[in-house]
Amino acid sequence: MLAEIITIGDEILIGQIVDTNSAWMAKQLNLIGVSVKQITSVSDEEQHILEALAQAEKRADIILITGGLGPTKDDITKKTLAKYFNMGFRNDAGALEMVRQIFEKFKRPLLDVNIQQADVPDGCEVIVNRNGTAPCMWFEQNDRIFVSMPGVPYEMMYLMDDEILPRITSRFKLPAIVHKTILTASIGESFLAKEIEEIEDSLPAHIKLAYLPKLGQVRLRLSAKGDNETDIKTEVEVYAKKIIAKVSKFVVIDEDIALEKAILNIMKEKGLTLSTAESCTGGYIAHLITQHPGCSSVYWGGAVAYAYELKESILGVKENTLTTFGAVSEQTVTEMAEGAIKHFKTDYSIAVSGIAGPDGGTEDKPVGTVWIAISSKHKTVAKVFNFSNKRIQNIERSAASALTMLLNLLKETV
Amino acid sequence: MLAEIITIGDEILIGQIVDTNSAWMAKQLNLIGVSVKQITSVSDEEQHILEALAQAEKRADIILITGGLGPTKDDITKKTLAKYFNMGFRNDAGALEMVRQIFEKFKRPLLDVNIQQADVPDGCEVIVNRNGTAPCMWFEQNDRIFVSMPGVPYEMMYLMDDEILPRITSRFKLPAIVHKTILTASIGESFLAKEIEEIEDSLPAHIKLAYLPKLGQVRLRLSAKGDNETDIKTEVEVYAKKIIAKVSKFVVIDEDIALEKAILNIMKEKGLTLSTAESCTGGYIAHLITQHPGCSSVYWGGAVAYAYELKESILGVKENTLTTFGAVSEQTVTEMAEGAIKHFKTDYSIAVSGIAGPDGGTEDKPVGTVWIAISSKHKTVAKVFNFSNKRIQNIERSAASALTMLLNLLKETV
Numbered sequence: 001m002l003a004e005i006i007t008i009g010d011e012i013l014i015g016q017i018v019d020t021n022s023a024w025m026a027k028q029l030n031l032i033g034v035s036v037k038q039i040t041s042v043s044d045e046e047q048h049i050l051e052a053l054a055q056a057e058k059r060a061d062i063i064l065i066t067g068g069l070g071p072t073k074d075d076i077t078k079k080t081l082a083k084y085f086n087m088g089f090r091n092d093a094g095a096l097e098m099v100r101q102i103f104e105k106f107k108r109p110l111l112d113v114n115i116q117q118a119d120v121p122d123g124c125e126v127i128v129n130r131n132g133t134a135p136c137m138w139f140e141q142n143d144r145i146f147v148s149m150p151g152v153p154y155e156m157m158y159l160m161d162d163e164i165l166p167r168i169t170s171r172f173k174l175p176a177i178v179h180k181t182i183l184t185a186s187i188g189e190s191f192l193a194k195e196i197e198e199i200e201d202s203l204p205a206h207i208k209l210a211y212l213p214k215l216g217q218v219r220l221r222l223s224a225k226g227d228n229e230t231d232i233k234t235e236v237e238v239y240a241k242k243i244i245a246k247v248s249k250f251v252v253i254d255e256d257i258a259l260e261k262a263i264l265n266i267m268k269e270k271g272l273t274l275s276t277a278e279s280c281t282g283g284y285i286a287h288l289i290t291q292h293p294g295c296s297s298v299y300w301g302g303a304v305a306y307a308y309e310l311k312e313s314i315l316g317v318k319e320n321t322l323t324t325f326g327a328v329s330e331q332t333v334t335e336m337a338e339g340a341i342k343h344f345k346t347d348y349s350i351a352v353s354g355i356a357g358p359d360g361g362t363e364d365k366p367v368g369t370v371w372i373a374i375s376s377k378h379k380t381v382a383k384v385f386n387f388s389n390k391r392i393q394n395i396e397r398s399a400a401s402a403l404t405m406l407l408n409l410l411k412e413t414v
Numbered sequence: 415m416l417a418e419i420i421t422i423g424d425e426i427l428i429g430q431i432v433d434t435n436s437a438w439m440a441k442q443l444n445l446i447g448v449s450v451k452q453i454t455s456v457s458d459e460e461q462h463i464l465e466a467l468a469q470a471e472k473r474a475d476i477i478l479i480t481g482g483l484g485p486t487k488d489d490i491t492k493k494t495l496a497k498y499f500n501m502g503f504r505n506d507a508g509a510l511e512m513v514r515q516i517f518e519k520f521k522r523p524l525l526d527v528n529i530q531q532a533d534v535p536d537g538c539e540v541i542v543n544r545n546g547t548a549p550c551m552w553f554e555q556n557d558r559i560f561v562s563m564p565g566v567p568y569e570m571m572y573l574m575d576d577e578i579l580p581r582i583t584s585r586f587k588l589p590a591i592v593h594k595t596i597l598t599a600s601i602g603e604s605f606l607a608k609e610i611e612e613i614e615d616s617l618p619a620h621i622k623l624a625y626l627p628k629l630g631q632v633r634l635r636l637s638a639k640g641d642n643e644t645d646i647k648t649e650v651e652v653y654a655k656k657i658i659a660k661v662s663k664f665v666v667i668d669e670d671i672a673l674e675k676a677i678l679n680i681m682k683e684k685g686l687t688l689s690t691a692e693s694c695t696g697g698y699i700a701h702l703i704t705q706h707p708g709c710s711s712v713y714w715g716g717a718v719a720y721a722y723e724l725k726e727s728i729l730g731v732k733e734n735t736l737t738t739f740g741a742v743s744e745q746t747v748t749e750m751a752e753g754a755i756k757h758f759k760t761d762y763s764i765a766v767s768g769i770a771g772p773d774g775g776t777e778d779k780p781v782g783t784v785w786i787a788i789s790s791k792h793k794t795v796a797k798v799f800n801f802s803n804k805r806i807q808n809i810e811r812s813a814a815s816a817l818t819m820l821l822n823l824l825k826e827t828v
Binding site: 106307314 | 424425426427428429430431434436438439440441442444449450451452453454455456457458462469484485487488489527528545547567568571593595604605608614622623624625627628633635670690694695696697698699700701703704705707708709713714715716717718719720721727728757758759770771772773802804805806807809
């Protein structure tokens with residue numbers, strides 16, 4: 001079973017927004033055994049949308065479309081779908097009722113343009129959108145399914161979770177798709193490939209291996225497709241174990257979860273607590289951790305200490321340390337990490353201080369110089385990194401490195 | 415001049431990574447006057463890549479391709495390009511030298527597989543990639559340009575900035591493209607459309623208006639294309655001014671910059687400082703602010719106070735307040751904001767405390783209940799919001815609302 005995703009909207013093509021919908025949808029589809037053949041982003045232009053639909057219909061069984069369903073003039077998806085399927089329009093009672101309820105909830109008068117949101121191509125099935133005024137529409141033609149959803153992420157997510165995915169699973173006998181991910185650090189892609197060459201060459205045709213480098217780490221992904229989920233899972237596990245055994249010292253985790261989630265799992269199990277003391281990462285590490293539900297049993301919080309004053313007042317870094325060695329130094333980052341343990345009373349802490357750039361570099365400490373320290377109550381490990389001259393990347397790489405260091409210390413000590 | 419972007423990689427189609435490259439490239443292309451017709455993500459599969467190339471060649475003048483250039487077996491882009499252009503291979507001396515230098519820098523032995531990275535289709539021009547071992551390749555055929563770049567974001571970004579974009583601008587006479595964005599808050603998309611209906615109807619054909627709703631805000635974007643940049647800029651400004659005048663009380667900023675960047679600009683100009691006290695947003699607001707270069711002259715830092723203990727110890731929230739009213743209350747969030755002003759010694763502060771979910775809700779305070787307070791030295795404004803039951807969205811909407819509240823207070827008081 002193949003799907004295609006078509007996202008409609010000029011805002012994607014001018015780069016004003018990043019299309020995060022597609023990745024989310026692709027992940028959900030893969031989980032139920034539907035492979036995504038292609039993701040296509042097109043403009044709010046009738047001819048172009050028609051072409052994209054026709055091409056997708058040739059390649060895929062299910063075509064999921066988002067965007068262009070708003071009440072305003074730049075939204076032409078509905079009109080274009082009616083044209084594609086050669087349909088007229090009807091005003092859908094169920095969709096209209098939902099629009100009415102939403103406007104009533106926000107105590108706003110219903111405008112004509114909102115009533116028109118319940119106008120749908122007359123051959124489609126309406127799936128009520130409980131979180132917005134644009135109805136979701138389900139079309140069938142030549143054994144293909146087309147679903148048009150709003151582009152607003154949370155409206156699309158609810159519709160997928162509650163309606164679209166259950167309908168697909170109940171209607172089709174889907175193959176099992178199994179992915180197994182192994183996250184490695186401190187080894188380059190080609191060295192890794194060389195190390196596991198024999199295992200890779202021995203893989204059967206229905207198991208694929210992919211290398212995904214990111215932020216100084218390489219994710220290895222084994223993917224298999226088959227009829228029996230248990231069988232292919234077992235088979236994939238055999239190869240995963242071989243790979244892990246071969247490159248064990250570089251393996252960070254063998255699950256497709258974020259690094260910080262792996263840390264939270266370990267710490268929660270052991271009843272350990274964590275705090276952060278961030279300078280150049282500016283709250284990014286805290287944000288990564290607090291994205292995860294249930295993090296509060298491990299993560300107590302921390303400081304974003306951008307200014308010298310806050311490094312002193314919240315973390316207890318000595319003024320003398322800052323003036324003698326500078327904010328970006330082993331001494332400062334060590335005092336930050338140990339200060340976090342002391343003041344926030346947690347078992348472990350992460351501290352980062354660096355020059356994210358683009359300005360602020362010196363000859364001694366160019367942009368991209370980052371000191372990271374990890375403390376437990378008994379030990380502090382500090383390390384310096386030299387990243388790039390791009391700010392966002394330096395923040396992301398610092399966070400990834402800090403989390404890797406913490407995970408290593410945890411593995412050593414707990 | 416039309417461009418298409420093709421991103422190659424199974425990791426996109428299984429939803430393992432979000433394709434952020436395309437949005438970045440699209441933005442840069444639009445800035446130099448190249449419109450992006452389509453963005454297509456395809457799998458690491460020869461036949462599929464060949465089809466995508468052929469279709470893109472029909473629609474666009476420039477085809478930018480990323481991904482699939484690594485040294486490992488799943489990377490087939492180079493081989494496929496050679497097939498598409500019917501070319502043999504050569505080992506490129508310049509590309510090989512760069513690979514050598516990179517391995518020397520990291521003191522690693524050069525493997526055969528790395529030497530092979532300098533093998534390129536013999537009819538292409540190699541553009542040296544200074545940040546990685548995969549060379550960038552430039553092809554021309556039937557008046558079309560094809561550029562193949564690595565998918566690693568920073569390698570692609572350097573290549574685009576330093577090589578590809580300058581080549582495109584110097585070679586073609588490009589039309590000017592002007593975008594003007596107006597960010598509005600506290601008004602729904604359809605009401606906004608109704609308010610500015612007459613202005614929208616009066617727009618000339620070469621100026622388009624788009625509505626981009628996100629996180630309780632609507633971005634209005636006027637886009638125009640023409641020969642003379644000054645002329646169309648002036649023309650777009652006229653319509654932008656009309657729109658702003660018509661819906662002035664809902665206008666947050668009239669620039670396409672992030673909300674926090676607008677705040678940083680105002681505060682920097684007035685010499686004001688800011689701190690944050692975050693509970694449920696968990697450092698996300700700090701992260702948004704510290705993404706921006708130069709933020710340190712305004713932003714001093716703050717606390718991520720997840721645990722009660724940290725709300726008390728870092729921010730000085732009274733234990734009694736927490737036990738009487740709870741962490742998610744007007745009283746607590748007010749003390750957090752005022753505590754930030756007092757302890758971090760800044761002119762303004764932002765405090766957020768809420769239930770991000772999915773757990774932790776009660777009948778009184780369901781998941782999505784968020785209290786936000788903004789303090790200056792003279793005034794505290796606190797407000798409660800009721801968002802959704804999705805964690806990430808609650809974090810994002812809380813941050814957007816907090817920043818909007820701060821901007822409003824700044825506009826009132828400075």
